[in-house]
Amino acid sequence: MQERDRPLGFATRAIHHGYDPLEYHGALIPPIFTSSTYAFADTAQGQRRFTGEEPGFIYSRVGNPTVALLEARLAELEGGEAALATASGMGAITSALWSLLRAGDGVVADQTLYGCTYGYLHHGLTRLGIEVRFADLTDPANLEEALTANTRVVLFESPANPNMHLIDIAAVSAIAKRHGALVMVDNTYCTPYLQRPLALGADLVVHSATKYLGGHGDLIAGAVVGPAELIQEFRGFGVKEMTGACLSSMDAAQVLRGLKTLELRMERHCQSAQTMAELLVTHPAVAQVSYPGLPNFPQRELAQRQMALPGGMIALELRGGYEAGTRFLDRLQLFTRAVSLGDCESLAQHPASMTHAPYAPEVRAAHGISEGLVRLSIGLESPADLQHDLLQALEGL
Numbered sequence: 001m002q003e004r005d006r007p008l009g010f011a012t013r014a015i016h017h018g019y020d021p022l023e024y025h026g027a028l029i030p031p032i033f034t035s036s037t038y039a040f041a042d043t044a045q046g047q048r049r050f051t052g053e054e055p056g057f058i059y060s061r062v063g064n065p066t067v068a069l070l071e072a073r074l075a076e077l078e079g080g081e082a083a084l085a086t087a088s089g090m091g092a093i094t095s096a097l098w099s100l101l102r103a104g105d106g107v108v109a110d111q112t113l114y115g116c117t118y119g120y121l122h123h124g125l126t127r128l129g130i131e132v133r134f135a136d137l138t139d140p141a142n143l144e145e146a147l148t149a150n151t152r153v154v155l156f157e158s159p160a161n162p163n164m165h166l167i168d169i170a171a172v173s174a175i176a177k178r179h180g181a182l183v184m185v186d187n188t189y190c191t192p193y194l195q196r197p198l199a200l201g202a203d204l205v206v207h208s209a210t211k212y213l214g215g216h217g218d219l220i221a222g223a224v225v226g227p228a229e230l231i232q233e234f235r236g237f238g239v240k241e242m243t244g245a246c247l248s249s250m251d252a253a254q255v256l257r258g259l260k261t262l263e264l265r266m267e268r269h270c271q272s273a274q275t276m277a278e279l280l281v282t283h284p285a286v287a288q289v290s291y292p293g294l295p296n297f298p299q300r301e302l303a304q305r306q307m308a309l310p311g312g313m314i315a316l317e318l319r320g321g322y323e324a325g326t327r328f329l330d331r332l333q334l335f336t337r338a339v340s341l342g343d344c345e346s347l348a349q350h351p352a353s354m355t356h357a358p359y360a361p362e363v364r365a366a367h368g369i370s371e372g373l374v375r376l377s378i379g380l381e382s383p384a385d386l387q388h389d390l391l392q393a394l395e396g397l
């Protein structure tokens, strides 16, 4: 695309950044490079590629032209120097943290995290001699207490999955910076259209591109965005030698397709979620609705400060506890009972009977997951149909 003398909008960059059809036979849509390996003109070129003197591709675990386009686009949208696309969100988190940490180092994470992230920190990193501390980072002062001289990384989600607590990215980043720790924000719930953690002082952003970035429930992918030097380390060591969690070019092409409608989809997700949240707060069977767009959301001011829009996810608390949660879920007709989020289809999950079923109620409670908590991912269906489904499922609960 031609250089412009004025900044381009989000949707324009999500559709065009880094690709010129005239360089590829005029093909409007970027080609999918399926090659696993790349030819060198001679041994001298091979040597220059391996030593890093000459940019270029060597082997698709380390870099692929289709994946590279996705990486360029994600870096652009997040406002970072570089990005690394990975086989999953967990692949991004593990490849980055295994590159950054060694025995004796410390990690501080928020107490509310996506289940597998929690598992990786709690069971995975600790067995390698890395000290993991969980703290309630909704109050940034708790970070001061949790930090030690060895803390290398501070990790959190905002909003946090599944309870929708927000964390003040600028405040936490300022404290971490003073102590020389890197801040990694999982921006899956927001996408760069709603929130750009790097501009607020964070060092790294991770994504499950499986969710809103892909947006169509047809792939598993992830990414980490940040300073070029760190991303190079995550690529050349984290993925290349530790996890092998490289993204396939086919899936990269699907994420590139998803990104083109990200702005449109997020606008509609947010608009419909606002409508559903306003409907749910008035219902007698509902004890509480956690949605950053509601006037009584406890962190409303922070939501308005760091998020462009309140997002497409809702956590609601049913008065009837566990029983009400399962009955509500079983009665849904249009919402799909499923985990994951950010798809065109509206999804509902009841953590007590689904994702957190293996844990005792006391353990669930300690992690902020009550028996009547239901998580909704508001999709792109006609809002009137979603409203109708929620109301019929809540009737008489």
Ligand SMILES: *Cc1c(COP(=O)(O)O)cnc(C)c1O
Pocket: 088, 089, 090, 091, 114, 116, 117, 157, 161, 186, 188, 189, 207, 208, 209, 210, 211, 220, 221, 222
């Ligand atoms: C889904 C998810 C992940 C993990 O991503 P995968 O693509 O499933 O590996 C990490 N963080 C959050 C917030 C998620 O929702």
